[in-house]
Amino acid sequence: MTATAALTLTWDDVPWKSDASQRLSRTQRARITSTYKAAVPADIATMTFAIDAQVAAEADDARDAIARFDAELSMMFPDGEFAPLSSVLLRTESASSSQIENITAGARALALAEIGIAKHGSNATLVAANVDAMNRAVALADKVTPDTILDIHEALMRGQDHANPGRFRDEQVWVGASPTPHGAMFVPPHHDRVRASIDDLCAFTARTDIPLLTQAALAHAQFETIHPFNDGNGRTGRALVHALLKGGGATTQTTLPVSAGLLNDTDAYFDALTAYRQGDPSPIVERFAQASFSAVDNGRLLAKDLNTAHQDWTARLTMRRHAVVWRVLPVLISQPAITSALIQDHTNVSQPAADNAIRQLMEAGIVEKASGIQRNIVYLAKDVITALDEFAARARRG
Template sequence: MATSEDASWPAGGETGLPARDRRSGPYRTYLPDPLGYRPLVIDPSLSRRIAQVERAVRDLAGGSTGADLEGLSRFLLRSEAVASSFIEGIAPSSANVAVAELAQTEHVQRVGEQARLVARNITIVRRATEELVALDEVGVDDVVRLQSSLIPEERHHGIRLVQNWIGGSNRHPLDAQFVPPSPDHVDGLMADLVDYLNGSHHSPLVQAALVHAQFETIHPFTDGNGRVGRALIHTVLARRGLTRQAVLPISLVLSTLRDEYVQGLTWFRFEGPAGAEAAVTGTQRWIETFVEAAAAAVRQAAELVAAVGALRREWDERLARYRTQQGVREVPRAGSATARLLALLPEAPVVTARTVERVLGVSYPAANTAVQELEGAGILGSRQLERGTTGYLATEVLDLVDLTERRLAGTAFDTRTSPPNRPVPARREA
C-alpha cells in the first residue's frame, strides 16, 4: 500500500547559516507501491487513445521517412545535452553542434566550447541509451552505469545512501515539495522497477509512462535523476520496438509542459491501497498526461519529417536544373556518389569530402565532385573549418531542426504564439 512515512530532521550544526537553514523538525517521505504489484485499470476511451497514439508513432517511425526521423532525432537531444553541460542561455545552433560532432571523427579545431560540450553529451546520451536497449535484460547496475555516463562529473554515482528531496531549502526537507522514499527502501523499489521494465505487462506507452513516473518518484540518485528518467523513456519505447532507434521528443514536451507534468506526477503519487479509487484515478490521469505529451511529440516530429521530405523534393528540382545547365542528364545515377550523398544529408547535414569518402566508400575525387556539385546546385553551403579543410553544410535541414526545437520549447508548440521557456538555438540570421 502506498503511504507516507514519518521522519525527523536534526538541526544543522554548521555555523554562519541563517536560522531557517538550521531548522530541525518532522517531515514525511513518500513510499510508493511496487510496480509489479500494482493493478492497472484503464477506461475504454483512454485505451483507444493509447492505441491511436501508438499507431501514429509506428507510422512515423516505420514509414518511408522513418530514416529521416532516425537521423534527425539526435539533434533533438540537444536540450538533454545542454542540461548535461550546465549551459545557460541560448543553446548553440544545430550547425555549430553538427560541426562539433564532425570534430569527433575528423581533425577540426575551430569549434566553440559550448557546441563541443553539447556534441559530446549528445553522443553520451545516445550511446548510453542504445546500450540499455541492446541488453537482453536490464539490471539496476545498468541504470547506475547510465547515470555515471550522463553525469561523469558527479562524484556521487550509484544508489543514494542519504535522504534527498525536491524543492524548498538545500539544507533540509522540511519545506520540500516532494520527499522520495528513505534510502532503506530504494534498493527494493529499484529491483522492482527494472523487473517491470524487462517485462511487457502493458503497452509500450503505458510501460514508459509508469517506468518514468516510478523512477522519478523513487529518485534513486543524489543527482541526475531527471536525465536518467528521461533516458528511460527512450529505452522502454525502443526496447518494445515502438520507436526503433529514433528518439521521439516526449521528454522535451514534458519539460515544456512543466505544470501539467508536475500535476501528473502528483496524481500518480496516491496514498492508500493500489485498488482504491484514488490510486486508479491518479494513475490513469498520469498516463493521460504522458500519452498526450507523446501525441504532441508525434505531431512535431511528423511536421519536421514532412518539411524535410518537401525540402528533399526541392533539392531534386534544384539539382536537375543545375545539371541541365551543365549539359548532363537531369538525374544522377542511383548509385552515384551525388545521389547517395543527397539521400544522406538529412542524417548527416555537415560533411567534408573526406567524410563522404569514408561513409560512402568512394574515392576522394568522386566524393569531392559530389560535394562540389551539390554546392553548385545550392543544396550545400561551404565553411572553412581548418586550413585545407572545407565543411559542406545543408543549412536548410539544420534550420528546420532548430525551428522544431523552438516550437517544442513553447507551451502552444507554435513560435508565433508561445515563446520558448528553456534554452533553445537562436534564430539564424538570413
Template sequence: MADARAALAALDSTARRLPNPRIFRRPALQAEAQSTSALEGTYAPLIEVLTADEERPPNLDVREVLNYVRMGDAAFNLIESGQQLTVSMLEQLQAILVRGTRSEKENSGSLRDHQVVIGQRTTAPPTALPVHAARFVPSPPGLDLRANLQDLLDWMIDADVSQELDPVIAAALAHYQFETLHPFHDGNGRIGRFIIVVHLLARQVLLEPTLTVSPWFEARRAEYYDQLLAVSTRGDWNSYVRFFATGLGASADATHERMLALVNVQEEFKERIRRSTLRADTAHTLADYAIANTTFTVRAVQRDLGISYGRANALVSQLVQLEILAPLSSSTASARRFYAPKALDVVVGR
C-alpha cells in the first residue's frame, strides 16, 4: 500500500511541477483505451490507434477503442465543470463507448434490463443453464440495481470515507463493487477501470488523469479476474487489495517514466526551435500540441490553435523542416496527417 501511495505521489508531484501537464492527458488516455479494450477482447495495435483518423477509423475494433478516448474526454470535461459522477452520467458515457460498434443496442445508454452471467465454470455440465454454469452471476436488473449503483457513487464522494479510508483501498473497493454490479449490457470492465482514475482524481491523489492502469492488468488478465472472483466466492479481500495496490503502484511508475520521457522530448523540441529563426511562442505551442495529439491535420491546427489556415500550414511545414514533425505515410493527400515521431515512439514504448 505504501509503495502504491509513493508511486502515485511521485507521478502527481511531477505533473504539478510542469507548466502544462494537460498535454500528457490524451496520450495516456489513448494508451489506456487500447489496453483496457484488449482486456475485454477488442484488440487493435496501439500504433494503429494512435495514428488513426478519428473521424474515419479503419475498422470496428479501432472505432471501439477510439470511443473510449471520446468517453474519457467527455467525462473529464463534465467533472472539470463541477459535476459529480451520477448514474445518468455513467449512462451517457456508456452510450458514447458503444456508439457505432457491434455492442450498440437499443438500450445502450441505459442500465441493463435483463439478467447477465459472467464466464463459465470448467466443472459445469454441458446441459447446465447459463445461470447455473456461470462463474459469477451479477445483481438482477431493476430499481435495486440503479439504487445500488447510486449508493456506490455516493460512497465514492463521501467525506467520511475520504478521511477514514486510504484512497488506494477505496479505489480497489469501488472497482470491485462496480464490476460486481455489472450495470450495463456491455462496457462494464472498461468503465470500471476508468472509475479507478476518476476516483483518484476526486480524492485529489492525482492532479491530471494521466495514469494508465490497464496495461498492468492486461498482462495479468487471468489473475486479475481470479482475484475479483475470489472476493465474491471466498471473501478474500486481502489478496485482492494487495494485488490491486501492486498494480496501481506499478502503473504509476510506468506512467511516470513515460511522462518524464515526454518531458525530455518536449525540451528537445524547444531547443530546436530556439536555435531556429521561428517565432518561439507559436512554434512552442504547436510542438506541445504535437505531444498532446499524436496525429493531426493542418485544419485541426488551424481550429485548435485559433490561427489562419495559411499560418497553420506554414508552421507545420517549418516544424517538418526542423524534423520535429513528419507527414504520416498512411494519410491521404486530401487529409494529410502529421505527427511528432519522437513523441509517438515514447507513447508506443519504442
C-alpha cells in the first residue's frame, strides 16, 4: 500500500436514531437510513507522505521567505518599537482567519472591541476572541499537546456555550446544511475516535523529519479532518499552524498572516482539504505555500505603511524626547483605539499626563475623537485604521 493510499479516509457505519419531531422534507426523509458513514482518519504520526517534488520545493522556498520576512521586520522599527508591529500582524491574521468563516470586522470595530467597546456577540468581539486564541497558540508553541489545543479553543470560543469551549466534542457533528449526517458535505469521525486521533496528531507535530511548512499544512488538514470541536474548528486549526511555525523557528518575532493569503482563494483552500481526505496531500501543502508568499508580500506593504505613519508622526511632534507623548506612539501602532485610562495603564503615568499626551496627539492630527460612542471618550489613530483596512482589501483581492 502506498503512502497516498494509506492516507485516504475509511468510514465507520454508525447507527442513526431518527427524531420524529424533526421537520424534514420528503427528499430529506428519503435519504435517512438506520446508519450513516463517519470518517475514520488515518494515523499519521509515523506516516511517509508522497508530496509532489515541485510542491515540496515551493513549500521550502515559502518557509525561507517567512524567515526573511521575520528578520526584516525586526530591523524596520527603532529598538523597542517592533513589538507593536508584531501585535498588529497577529491581529490581521486573526481577522483574516475569522473572515474565512464569514465573520468579518473592520479595523475600527475590532480596535474598539479590543478595548471593550462592542456589543457582546458581535463579529468584532468574535474576532477579538480569535486574537486571544492566536496569542495563546504562539505562547504555547514549544510543544503541541491536547491541552494546548484545548487552551486555544477555550480562548477562541469563551462565552459560546454551544461550542463547549475548551472541551473536545462528545457528539457527532457534520459539515454542510443537511439536518442529519445523511447527505452532509463531510461527516468527521464519531466523537469516540476524537481523542485518539488528536493524540496521533500531536505525535505527528513533534516530528523533525518533515519540512516545517509542509508539516504545518498537513497538521492543519488532519486537524480539520478530525474536527474535534462542536464549533471553531477552522479558526483553532489555523491558530495551530502558527504554533508550529513559531515552535519550528520560522517565526521568532511576529505572526505571518497566512490566513490573509488563504482569503484570496478560499475555494482552492477547501478543495485542498477535500483532496487531502481523498489521499492527496500535495494540494494543501501547495495552498499553504502560495498563501505564505501572498502573506509575506501583503505583510511587507502593511509594515511599510505603518512605518511611514510612524515616521510622519515623529516629524509632527516637537516636544522633548522625554515627553509622555513619545511613549504613546508605539501603543498607537499596536492599538489604534485608545482612551486616557489605556494610556495610563500602558505608560504608567497619571491621568493629567495621559490627557496631555492625547491633547498633543490631537493637535498634531495623529488621533481624532471617535464619533458615535457613548459613555467613553475614545481616540482613533486614523493612519493605522486605514493601513489595516487596506491590508484586508488587498487580501480579499489576492
